[in-house]
Amino acid sequence: MAHETTHETIHETTRPAGHPANGSDHAHHSISATTCLMVFAALVIGTVATVWTASMDLGALNTPVALAIAIGKATLIILYFMHVLYxxxxxxxxxxxxxxxxxxxxxxxxxxxxxxxxxxxxxxxxxxxxxxxxx
Amino acid sequence: MIEENVSLPRIHYLNSHYGWKSWLFTTDHKRIGLLYMISITLMFFLGGFFALLIRLELLTPQADMFNADTYNKFFTLHGVILIFFFLVPSIPGTLGNFLIPLMIGAKDVAFPKLNLLSWYIFVIGSLFTLWVVAVGGIDTGWTFYTPYSTTFANTHVIAATLGVFFTGFSSILTGLNFIVTIHKMRAPGLTWFRLPLFIWSLYATSIIQVLATPVLGITMVLIAVERFAKVGIFDPALGGDPVLFQHMFWFYSHPAVYIMILPSLGVVSELISAFTWKRVFGYKFVAISSLMIAIFSFIVWGHHMYVSSMSIYAGMLFSILSYLVAVPSAVKVFNWTATLYKGSVSYDTPMLYALGFIGLFTIGGLTGLFLASMGLDRHLHDTYFVIAHFHLIMVGGAVMGYFGGLHYWWPKMFGRMYPEWWGRLSALIVFVGFNLSFFPQFIIGYLGMPRRYHVYAPEFQVLNVMSTAGSSILGVGYLLPLVYLIWSLRYGKVAANPWKAKGLEWETASPPPPENFLEQPIVTEEAYNYPTRPAHSPRHAGKLTGGLAQPAGATGKGREAEVV
Amino acid sequence: MSNAHSPVAHHFYTVEQQKDSATIGMWLFLATEILLFGALFTAYAVYRYRFPDAFMVASSRMDWKMGGLNTLFLIISSVTMVFAVSSAEKGRRGGLLGFLAATGFFGTLFLVVKYFEYMHHYHDRDVPGLNFHWTGAPELANGAQMFFFLYFFMTGLHALHMLVGLGLLIWIFITAYQGKYSPEYYNPVEMFGLYWHFVDLVWIFLFPLLYLLGAHLPPGGGGHH
Structure with missing residues (x-):
């Protein structure tokens, strides 16, 4: 842990270790209005589809279908609204x-x-x- | 080991501000660490007091001092207080808070206000528990098993579960803070594989705290709601399944064992390195094994439930998975042992604790394997064998590690040494007292004495008397440090780095300035950059200049900061 | 803590580092929330596995139209929240305030609908621990009570999160009104957005699992009345 670092290394490393300077961090975070509205449409369609499929008797498949739709909707929210994609x-x-x-x-x-x-x-x-x- | 011409820094974190407000509203991680230390010390001696009462009652086979109900309350309070209010917050709250920013070269943790908040939440939880103690206790056992806790117990279950809920929340916030701190606050050049192993182990601990504790929290709320509203989520009479409670409870409480032991494993890694004056053998394996333990800890909880009417097939699965945890634990033990080889070992107080830890942790872990095997567990379940096993891990392991770490970093925290002779004496007393307390319990457990009874068959008396005698010795061993550590705050010899240990936390003054480092440290080497083969142990010769000496041809420069 | 003139707190080096820390901290908090609700979903799954018929019949006593309406409200509020965050990012204070207000409006609508639902269940004597009274097939009574307990506990916890969210939203709104946020510093808005979307996310699972189990049953479905 000595402070005998050469000048080049100091220059290279005077930023926090958890923080690369040359990452693409500044890519802007928010999604465009169009994308947002498309996701919104998908979520509404998903909700309608949930109700629609639930009203049919699919036997053992009712819950898996409902869960699949819910997981799809959740994934959209996580990826786009919560920016995990970016x-x-x-x-x-x-x-x-x-x-x-x-x-x-x-x-x-x-x-x-x-x-x-x-x-x-x-x-x-x-x-x-x-x-x-x-x- | 004596440093010449050391004086205390003029301004440090202890004297930079005065007054009770500067403590209760502080956001300095070092002060918050001390707040934790004071609170958990109170809880430690309170819980220890109940332990002594238990052991006193067990001196004779018949009921002498307490009836069954009182005894039930004592072992419950002993467990609840020492597990949730001492062991879980012990090392993370005190040493973790104090040392993480110092070890990674940061000014503070990532969220200082949250850090203070988590202490306050811990205090609120403690107050609930103290209230329970004051108004008549709780008798469900620290496990709160249903349906007893929800339907039949007429003690203060709701208040106790809320206390646990609060302290759990505090634990979550601490873990969250540490994860972000370790990821985002490291000094320039401090890459993952240059980190001290203590940081690795606290990182692994924090993962468990963040991911497991919420399940305990909601389970506690469910118990409180079921008692309060008389609904039957765990009540078999209303279609509930008490075994579901056990699943949810152990989903937290098994990983919680590793919340308690992992920080100690990290402390011991530091101690072994500092007192052999060597790099820890197989550093990367020891580091990764902490993460492996954290992950495996989530998939083994069913081994607490073999006799609970859980499916035998699930039991087999859990049994097999439980054996996995032995692998990373053994990696640590073997690597520590290998580190001792050809090291310049010195037997100062912290090292005595560390060596005691290695032996007891190994035996505690191995007896855990007995209990993880389903057939043997049928016989040993709920006997004193289990008690002895987990006390070896939690007291012989976690508490010993905490005491070792406390002595090791005491001069760092206060700039003064504890009296070494007394330290070694108390470490020996603790070791002797501990073994005398708990080894007899392996035998009486194996012979069939069940846990949680205040009366027992007369043939167990000799071993129980031994155990009680041991616990009194242990009590003395724990009281001694309380006395001499407080004494040393004023009268201890001034010290800065009495161990001549490496590591970023020793690079700054002792006690550290409020901002930790006067200038931003830049890291070019790993944490344990000891000379590979000291001709004469320079530390004993006292010739080393501070912590800055370099071995000839030391490498480590020029490694780029790893991208996170 | 933070310097009055700089959005970067004293212990951070850069805005970027502070922002990253906040994001990860928030996501770790949400991870605890996922496990918190996850434990309840596990309990739900266990009891549904144990009482499949009772859950179906009891669920047919839910008004799925109310639940569906609430699903839409939450989705809309999530969308307005996305626009609120992007307004903050672009430094448009008016847009930020407007979209925050819209988010709060739809969040409040959700709670209003929830209130009427709860009142309805109370009058129908569906509330375990308060007035639960099952008039359907007696062998389904325990399972139905379990269903309703889980329904009230899970939606109650969700509603509690909504209430906390609305409280936070008011605080964000006030600070935004005071002009505390800029394109350089709008962490609180963004973090609150994550929380709000998470609450939406939970509801997306609660809706089909609680409201729609009995939707394919013929009207009356075997429940009481």
Whole structure:
């Protein structure tokens, strides 16, 4: 950690380490009005589609369809309205990892719920037969 | 180890402003760190007091001092206070707040006001808990298991859950602040792989704090709402599933174990390096292993639930995943051990804590593997074996690391040394007392003594007496530093860098000026730039000039700042 | 903290660094919010898996038209918020104030609709812990109560976020009126925008999962009345 740096390096590095000077940071953030209105239209169409598909009996598919549309709408909002499409990798990493850990919570919780019935089929654990239970 | 001709700087963060307002409205990360230190010290001794009451009751097999209800309240308060109000905020709140900006060459954390706010939120949470203590306690165990906590307990559950909710919120804000600080506030030239390992471990800790704590927060609110409004989200009589509570609770509370231990792992890395006067062996592996531990910590929570009627198949999955955590933990232990090899090891107080840590953490971790295996857990679940296991991690690990770090950075924080002889004595007392407290518990747990009972079978008495004796010794070991550290604030020998340690935090004055560095530091080397092979340990010879000496042909210059 | 003349706080070097820090800090906060609501969505999924029929029937007691209307209100308010941020970026104070007002207007409309919905449920005795009374098939009672508990808890938490958002919006509006924002410094507006969009995002999931489960059932759907 000595201060014996040469002049060139000082010149190179007198900016915070977390802060590259030559990045394309100054690309302007906000999206154009046209893009914004197109996203708006997509969101409205998505809402109508949600209601429309929900009014049909698709059996087991109702929820997956609704979720797919919702995820699509959410993605549009995150990418365009929340500027993630134009943001740095760090912001994107935060967004992705929050959903990643959410999926872990869902996935491992349901690893339990989806297999509970199967657990009950193991005779030695749940059988009323005392001999089987002992094993 | 004695520095000659050191004097305190004229102006430093402790004397730059005076008056209670300059403390309670400060945004200086160093002062906020001290505010945390004072508050968690209070909580530490309060929680420790309950521990002594528990051990006192367990001196004999029958109920002597307390009935079952009182005993239940004591172990609950012991757990709630020490986990949520001491261990979780301990190292991040005190050492983390104090050191992160110093170690990365910044003037402050990224959000100084938020930092102060998080202390206030912590205080609000603590007040809830103290209120609970004052008005009659809570008896659910620190885990708040449903449906007992929601339906049957008639103690102050709502206030206690709100207290935990608040302190959780404080923990989130601290973690958020640290992540942004570490990303955005590093000094020029301080690339990721030049960072001290303490920073890496706090970064990993912060990830857990940010991503896991909200789940605990909402779970606590659900308990409070269920008790208050008599709705049945976790009540089996109304179709609720208590096991869902356990999923949500452990989704936080297992990673929380790593919130408690990861900062200590970072402290120990610093201590091992400073007291062997060597670069940590396998720096990159140790750094990355912190992140791996943080990520793995999220996928193992089910190993707390093998006997909860959770599906056996999920149990198998969790069991396999749990073994993964052993890998990065072992990487750290092996690398520390390798660092000791051919180092110029000195046995100052912080190093004694660090060495104690390595042994206890290893045993604590290995017994964790026993508990992660489903078959063995059937036998050991809810016995004293579990108690001994997690106390080895949390007390033998996290608290030892905290004490080691406190002694190591004490001269940095206050510009004065603690009395070394007393320090070593107390480190030894803590080690002896700790082992005497908890090793017998492995045996009585294995023999079948369940946790959370105030009476037990007479054949366990000998081991319980040993454990109680050990905890009294441990208590003495913890009280000694309280006395001599306070004493040293006034009478300690003035010191600036008594260890001749490397690292950016030692480059500035001790205690540091309010702005940390008088001029912007520029970093050209990694944190542990010790001479590769000291002929005569220069530190013992006392010939080294400050922390600035360079080994011949030292490299490290010219590496470009990595783009973040 | 910050120097009165400079938008850069003393511990930062550049505007850019400060702005980046704020953005990442805000996103980390939103990550905690994602996990916070995520835990509730997990609980929802568990109970829906356990009581599929009860959830469907109970959901048919929702007025999806109100929910749909609210979805539109929130989407519109999100769009106006986007325009508010871009006005701030371009230094147009009038535009900023106007679009903030519009955002606040649609946000308030959302809460008004929500209020009428809640009142309606209260009169129908749908509120667990207060007056829940199930007149449908008795075997669905527990599941229906769970559905309504989750409905009130999740939308309640969402409405709380809306209230906080409106409070913040008033503060942003006042400071914008005072002319505190410029093309160099409009972090608070942008950060508030992120928060507002996030609240919209949550609703986009709440709407189909709470209002539309029973939309394909024949009228009456097996619920009471």
């Amino acid at each position: 943001s740095k990798w760090l912001t994107r990493t935060v967004v992705i990892s929050s959903f990643f850990f959410l999926i872990i919570m869902f996935g491992l919780t349901f690893a339990d719920y989806f297999t509970r019935e199967k657990t009950r089929e193991i005779p030695s654990l749940y059988s009323s037969d005392p001999i089987l239970k002992q094993q």
